[in-house]
Amino acid sequence: MREQSAGFSLVELTAALALTLGLTAAIFSLTQSSRAASAVQSEAADQQQRTRVAVDTITRDLLMAGAGPYLPGHAGPLNGSIPAVLPFRRGTLASDAAGTFKSDTITVLSVPATAAQTTLTADLGAGSVTMEVAPVPTCAAGVNLCSFAPGMTVLAYGSNGAFQIFTVADVLDGLLQLRTSAPSAARYPVGTPVVEVRVHGYALKLDATTQSTQLIQYDGTDSADVPVLDHVVGLAFDYGVRPVELTDGPWRPDAASADRWDADLLRIRTVGVTVRLEAALPSMRGPAGVLFTNGGTATNPHAWLPDQEIRFHVSPRNLSLRR
Amino acid sequence: MVVALLALSVLAALGVAMLLTSSSDVAIAGAFRDQRSGIYAADAIVARALDEIAAADWADLLSGAGSAALVDGPPRGTRTLSDGSRIDLQQVVNMANCQKASACTTAELTAVTERRPWGTSNPRWQLYAYGPLRSMLPSSVVDSPWYVVLLVADDPLRADDVIALRGEAFGPRNAHAVTELLAARPPAISSGADTDYNGVGSPGSMIVLSWREVR
Numbered sequence: 001m002r003e004q005s006a007g008f009s010l011v012e013l014t015a016a017l018a019l020t021l022g023l024t025a026a027i028f029s030l031t032q033s034s035r036a037a038s039a040v041q042s043e044a045a046d047q048q049q050r051t052r053v054a055v056d057t058i059t060r061d062l063l064m065a066g067a068g069p070y071l072p073g074h075a076g077p078l079n080g081s082i083p084a085v086l087p088f089r090r091g092t093l094a095s096d097a098a099g100t101f102k103s104d105t106i107t108v109l110s111v112p113a114t115a116a117q118t119t120l121t122a123d124l125g126a127g128s129v130t131m132e133v134a135p136v137p138t139c140a141a142g143v144n145l146c147s148f149a150p151g152m153t154v155l156a157y158g159s160n161g162a163f164q165i166f167t168v169a170d171v172l173d174g175l176l177q178l179r180t181s182a183p184s185a186a187r188y189p190v191g192t193p194v195v196e197v198r199v200h201g202y203a204l205k206l207d208a209t210t211q212s213t214q215l216i217q218y219d220g221t222d223s224a225d226v227p228v229l230d231h232v233v234g235l236a237f238d239y240g241v242r243p244v245e246l247t248d249g250p251w252r253p254d255a256a257s258a259d260r261w262d263a264d265l266l267r268i269r270t271v272g273v274t275v276r277l278e279a280a281l282p283s284m285r286g287p288a289g290v291l292f293t294n295g296g297t298a299t300n301p302h303a304w305l306p307d308q309e310i311r312f313h314v315s316p317r318n319l320s321l322r323r
Numbered sequence: 324m325v326v327a328l329l330a331l332s333v334l335a336a337l338g339v340a341m342l343l344t345s346s347s348d349v350a351i352a353g354a355f356r357d358q359r360s361g362i363y364a365a366d367a368i369v370a371r372a373l374d375e376i377a378a379a380d381w382a383d384l385l386s387g388a389g390s391a392a393l394v395d396g397p398p399r400g401t402r403t404l405s406d407g408s409r410i411d412l413q414q415v416v417n418m419a420n421c422q423k424a425s426a427c428t429t430a431e432l433t434a435v436t437e438r439r440p441w442g443t444s445n446p447r448w449q450l451y452a453y454g455p456l457r458s459m460l461p462s463s464v465v466d467s468p469w470y471v472v473l474l475v476a477d478d479p480l481r482a483d484d485v486i487a488l489r490g491e492a493f494g495p496r497n498a499h500a501v502t503e504l505l506a507a508r509p510p511a512i513s514s515g516a517d518t519d520y521n522g523v524g525s526p527g528s529m530i531v532l533s534w535r536e537v538r
Binding site: 026027028030031034035037040041042045048049052056059060063064067068069070072076077110111112113114115116137138139140146147317318 | 333337341351360438485511534536538
């Protein structure tokens with residue numbers, strides 16, 4: 001007698017296949033959430049790192065805001081004469097109009113550790129591009145204007161509060177002259193300090209590529225703004241002084257000056273900074289709202305990475321130096 | 324069986340990736356925290372020594388006389404940091420003076436560089452104070468891991484009443500922060516003059532003219 005050959009019926013095969021498929025689907029649905037969590041984790045780390053860069057960059061510049069020269073008669077922080085923290089854009093290009101207050105823009109001035117420090121030996125008239133200056137005291141014999149160089153950003157500021165940022169076009173060492181790339185907007189008298197300066201400005205700008213905003217830095221010169229960080233969707237500065245008090249006068253150097261500034265800017269001792277960053281990938285952003293400034297394509301909340309907002313305060317050391 | 328193994332492998336790989344990401348993020352955050360807190364440590368030694376410097380004879384101080392109180396031994400040799408790494412005090416001075424560990428030549432001391440643009444007027448840093456920050460603070464306040472060093476030098480203009488100070492902090496994982504200041508003795512104060520924080524400083528105190536972080 002022949003034995004019946006072993007095998008599966010169609011029903012058994014179908015049932016086994018269905019069982020296997022169901023099991024596989026269940027396991028993959030489990031790994032799916034793990035995959036989403038893994039992807040979010042990686043993006044979250046990137047978001048954290050971008051936050052650290054924003055904090056570090058802005059903090060470093062704010063800490064040194066107002067560092068001044070060591071010139072006799074002018075030694076000390078800049079805010080003895082002019083504001084070193086400005087709630088608007090100021091430089092040789094695209095400066096904001098006098099009396100402007102922008103909560104999302106800041107300009108910070110500081111004199112670096114530099115030998116490029118001198119004073120005017122003749123009045124610098126409005127419209128002039130030639131500064132007659134004294135020899136730099138630390139230059140070697142036979143050199144008058146060591147440390148000054150074409151392209152350098154310099155600051156001239158008077159005791160009356162007038163100040164202007166210039167770019168040096170030429171250094172005429174033998175003639176003790178500095179030529180600037182733009183004319184002076186005001187008259188600066190003999191004795192006005194002329195020193196190398198660092199200008200650091202921060203603002204947000206729309207990035208056409210990502211259709212999001214990016215944190216940009218400007219250096220007060222004609223150079224183009226430099227992107228610092230992408231996908232920064234919020235930036236705000238507060239100064240411990242009500243904004244209205246920073247735009248209502250009294251004005252320096254006077255109310256008629258095109259470059260006037262509110263004397264209350266000299267009261268700034270601390271700067272509060274709020275930065276908000278979004279996930280770079282739209283696939284990790286949900287609908288626009290409280291969690292997301294710019295909406296994305298994510299529908300699964302497991303794959304959401306909400307905007308991260310950080311707020312910190314910086315007390316610029318040079319603005320509170322009297323101990 | 325195969326499907327289960329496959330799934331386990333995928334889950335394990337994802338887990339390892341997440342672990343690596345989070346652990347490296349923790350390390351980065353730690354380094355960031357150390358860098359930022361280093362600035363405060365470097366500032367602390369300057370603030371701690373200012374009153375002592377105000378009362379000192381600056382000629383002695385600039386010729387190499389160190390602090391009597393804010394030191395942890397002779398002004399030479401190595402010191403062990405809280406994480407077991409070591410620094411050499413003379414190398415710290417040399418690095419400040421000419422950006423190299425070995426002794427500086429006169430030409431190197433007077434070279435015009437981006438960090439030292441004053442040539443023959445470049446600061447010649449001298450050790451003034453050095454030691455673990457925790458030993459300079461009231462013991463119950465904070466157990467700081469930082470080792471701090473304060474260097475002093477004449478200012479670029481060699482003014483009698485101005486001095487340059489350089490605070491350095493050395494911390495865990497090679498963290499290092501530096502601040503430089505110019506400080507001055509306040510001008511003579513007439514009787515009844517304003518001596519509050521908007522004033523010109525009280526007798527015997529110091530006025531800090533500028534503060535900069537060095538990177």
